[in-house]
Amino acid sequence: MDDIKQPRRWAAWMGQLFNALPCTCTICKQPSRTLLCTQCFQSLHRTQNCCTQCGESLPGIPTHMHPTKRCGRCLTNPSPIQRTLFAYDYDGAIVELIQQFKFNEALILSKLLGDMIINRLKNSDICLPDALIPVPLYVDRLKQRGFNQSLELAKHIGKALDIPVYKFLLIRTRATPKQSGLDRRAREKNIRGAFKLHTEANNTKLTGKHLAIVDDVVTTGSTTREAARILQRISPALISVVTIAKTRTGMKAEKNIAKGDKQEEQRQGPSYLHSSRQPCPTAAQRAALSLELTSEDYSALRQ
Numbered sequence: 089m090d091d092i093k094q095p096r097r098w099a100a101w102m103g104q105l106f107n108a109l110p111c112t113c114t115i116c117k118q119p120s121r122t123l124l125c126t127q128c129f130q131s132l133h134r135t136q137n138c139c140t141q142c143g144e145s146l147p148g149i150p151t152h153m154h155p156t157k158r159c160g161r162c163l164t165n166p167s168p169i170q171r172t173l174f175a176y177d178y179d180g181a182i183v184e185l186i187q188q189f190k191f192n193e194a195l196i197l198s199k200l201l202g203d204m205i206i207n208r209l210k211n212s213d214i215c216l217p218d219a220l221i222p223v224p225l226y227v228d229r230l231k232q233r234g235f236n237q238s239l240e241l242a243k244h245i246g247k248a249l250d251i252p253v254y255k256f257l258l259i260r261t262r263a264t265p266k267q268s269g270l271d272r273r274a275r276e277k278n279i280r281g282a283f284k285l286h287t288e289a290n291n292t293k294l295t296g297k298h299l300a301i302v303d304d305v306v307t308t309g310s311t312t313r314e315a316a317r318i319l320q321r322i323s324p325a326l327i328s329v330v331t332i333a334k335t336r337t338g339m340k341a342e343k344n345i346a347k348g349d350k351q352e353e354q355r356q357g358p359s360y361l362h363s364s365r366q367p368c369p370t371a372a373q374r375a376a377l378s379l380e381l382t383s384e385d386y387s388a389l390r391q
């Protein structure tokens with residue numbers, strides 16, 4: 089009898105120990121039971137007056153009073169994206185959180201950041217997506233970073249809301265120069281043709297479904313727009329974008345993203361290959377590194 093109770097006692101003891109351990113807020117480093125303390129959480133902000141389609145600000149008029157709820161660019165230049173849902177403006181504490189997550193390999197933050205997107209999805213006026221499509225990284229960038237931040241977010245959201253994650257549906261066909269520092273037109277040119285559909289994409293039965301592209305940050309929206317353009321080939325009913333943050337003040341946001349990009353470049357190289365922290369990739373990671381997938385890999389399409 090005592091043997092049966094042993095694992096339960098052990099779990100309870102571990103739980104007590106975990107609660108007793110000192111924990112600090114990721115942002116202000118003050119003692120906190122959670123990764124983000126209440127004060128830092130309350131400092132996060134989301135612009136309310138924004139275009140429902142691309143997330144850009146709609147100056148002056150509250151979105152619900154706006155006749156079209158869309159910005160001039162979306163009205164004059166039809167986008168394949170019908171909705172953009174972002175949890176917060178890319179400013180303040182959220183910048184630090186995303187940079188820690190993305191550039192310092194703080195994967196523990198994927199749940200916190202994923203929860204922010206889940207909360208936004210649950211409180212939106214559109215139905216939950218039928219499938220989550222993370223923005224893919226090119227294989228070289230994936231090796232360098234060691235993980236795809238969009239896939240990590242999608243995995244957490246998918247698990248929590250019971251939505252399948254199609255991690256190989258979109259494939260990045262080539263490396264693209266960093267988008268930070270480029271204007272909208274240059275970004276669009278830079279990313280054009282950088283994605284393709286998996287050869288089995290038409291067998292996924294996603295025609296007529298709501299697809300949500302998952303990305304960590306949306307700036308001008310050039311990347312997600314190009315991803316959506318390719319996804320249109322399987323004729324979904326709706327394509328939305330879900331993201332942690334949308335940039336507002338161009339210059340400041342650009343500086344922050346460029347800073348993170350530079351930090352990453354200055355690292356010693358691919359963590360998979362040189363770091364003792366992650367000695368060798370798991371089978372799933374190896375599969376994620378594969379650019380061309382055979383029909384045997386089809387089962388991995390639906391996670």
Ligand SMILES: [Zn+2]
Binds near residue numbers: 116117118124127129
């Ligand atoms: Zn804090």
Ligand SMILES: [Zn+2]
Binds near residue numbers: 143158163
């Ligand atoms: Zn717009």
